[in-house]
Amino acid sequence: MAEVTDFLTALVGSPWAYAVMAGILIIDGFFPFVPGETGVVTLAALGASGHGPVVWVVLVVAIVATMIGDGIAFLLGRTVGIDRWSWMRRPRVARAFAWAAAGLLRRPTVFLMIAKFVPFARVAVTMTAGAGRLRVRRYLPISFAASTVYTTYHVVVALVAGTAFSSMPLLGAGVAIVAVILFGVLFEVIAMRPRRAAERARVIEPDSPLS
Numbered sequence: 001m002a003e004v005t006d007f008l009t010a011l012v013g014s015p016w017a018y019a020v021m022a023g024i025l026i027i028d029g030f031f032p033f034v035p036g037e038t039g040v041v042t043l044a045a046l047g048a049s050g051h052g053p054v055v056w057v058v059l060v061v062a063i064v065a066t067m068i069g070d071g072i073a074f075l076l077g078r079t080v081g082i083d084r085w086s087w088m089r090r091p092r093v094a095r096a097f098a099w100a101a102a103g104l105l106r107r108p109t110v111f112l113m114i115a116k117f118v119p120f121a122r123v124a125v126t127m128t129a130g131a132g133r134l135r136v137r138r139y140l141p142i143s144f145a146a147s148t149v150y151t152t153y154h155v156v157v158a159l160v161a162g163t164a165f166s167s168m169p170l171l172g173a174g175v176a177i178v179a180v181i182l183f184g185v186l187f188e189v190i191a192m193r194p195r196r197a198a199e200r201a202r203v204i205e206p207d208s209p210l211s
Contacts, residue, residue, distance in 0.1 A: 017043055017053055022065035029069015029126075030076060032119040036069070037154050041180055044155045045173040048162025052169070059155050066147040070126050074139060077130025096120070100128035108134060112142050116150040118188045154180055 021039040028036030040062045046052025082088055082097045103111035104125065115125035129139060158176040165172030 018057065018061045021058070022061050025062060025065035026069040026072070028119075029066065029071070030073040030123060032123050036066070037180060037184075038177055040151060040154045041158045041176045042173045044158030045162035045176040046169050048159045049166040049169040049172050055155065055159065059151060062151040062155070063144075063147050066151055067143050070122075070143050070147065073123050073126040074130040074143075077127030078133070079130075082127055082131045093124075096124045097128055100125040101132065104129055104132060104134070108138075109142050109145075112139075113146040113149060116146045117184060119184075121188075157183075 021036075021043055024034055024039045025036040028034045040058060043053050043058045044055050047055040047058060083094075088094070088097070100111075100115070100121070103115075108129065112125060112129065115121045157179050158173070161176035161179065162169065162172040165175060
């Protein structure tokens with residue numbers, strides 16, 4: 001077991017670990033089936049235990065990569081829209097876009113930040129913001145704030161777990177991953193509660209300006 005631990009910690013301690021984490025986070029921004037936050041938590045927890053990369057570098061790289069991934073989803077919404085392809089017009093997907101549109105019309109800043117913690121909602125909200133013509137100069141500061149809060153939360157959880165299990169780095173990383181998954185499920189249940197009523201709102205047309 002010690003040999004496996006040494007191998008894994010040496011692997012994540014290399015510069016390539018940052019690049020892999022960044023790549024996963026970028027893809028996660030527009031394809032939510034990739035668990036980008038798991039990479040952040042793992043590297044940060046191992047770093048906190050003294051067996052991995054530098055934690056503050058993980059934080060900075062993760063924030064930048066998260067913004068890039070979200071930016072791709074925003075551009076997809078701006079260029080492709082949210083109803084061009086048949087899968088976008090499926091009832092469940094269309095309701096998700098309608099819910100995102102309703103929230104963005106009310107409080108775009110708060111809604112974009114909250115949606116960061118709900119994987120599928122995050123992509124729907126970001127694409128809808130792009131399709132709804134939310135101005136780039138307004139979107140970028142919100143994206144930076146949301147990415148910073150979202151990434152810092154995961155790093156803090158990883159720091160606590162990594163420090164608590166510094167003698168067992170893989171266990172610390174595992175505890176941190178389980179903790180963020182459980183919180184994510186709980187947050188999604190709470191955050192999505194009012195969605196049913198909001199889903200009936202109409203989807204914003206691509207040329208309808210949010211602001």
